[in-house]
Amino acid sequence: MASKFAKVLGIIFIILGIVGFFMPMENIFDLTVAHNIVHLLSGIIALAVSSNEAKSAMYAKVFGIVYLLVAVIGLFVTEIAGLVLLPADNVLHFIIAFASIYVGFASPAGKAQRKVA
Numbered sequence: 001m002a003s004k005f006a007k008v009l010g011i012i013f014i015i016l017g018i019v020g021f022f023m024p025m026e027n028i029f030d031l032t033v034a035h036n037i038v039h040l041l042s043g044i045i046a047l048a049v050s051s052n053e054a055k056s057a058m059y060a061k062v063f064g065i066v067y068l069l070v071a072v073i074g075l076f077v078t079e080i081a082g083l084v085l086l087p088a089d090n091v092l093h094f095i096i097a098f099a100s101i102y103v104g105f106a107s108p109a110g111k112a113q114r115k116v117a
Contacts, residue, residue: 010046034082064100
């Protein structure tokens with residue numbers, strides 16, 4: 001479950017990162033160069049861990065928590081380290097965060113990690 005999620009998310013983020021350089025979507029999302037680089041790195045890391053279920057579950061947990069923090073911060077500020085956060089960005093960040101956290105903790109590998117700890 002987590003491996004498939006990481007693979008799909010990785011592909012989506014890499015596509016978004018590349019497309020963002022050529023087709024800025026400033027009306028909905030303000031994709032700066034920094035934003036595109038974050039998307040590319042997120043996608044590359046997701047694909048790198050997608051062959052291992054336990055690593056994918058851990059990635060989903062960490063990634064989900066980081067995106068949740070970005071979404072919450074985005075409610076109060078409109079820019080973080082060169083990343084412009086519009087309302088549509090915040091909604092998308094919340095969706096990604098909750099989906100990632102769910103997959104990370106609900107996947108069999110995520111449950112096994114909790115039992116070991």
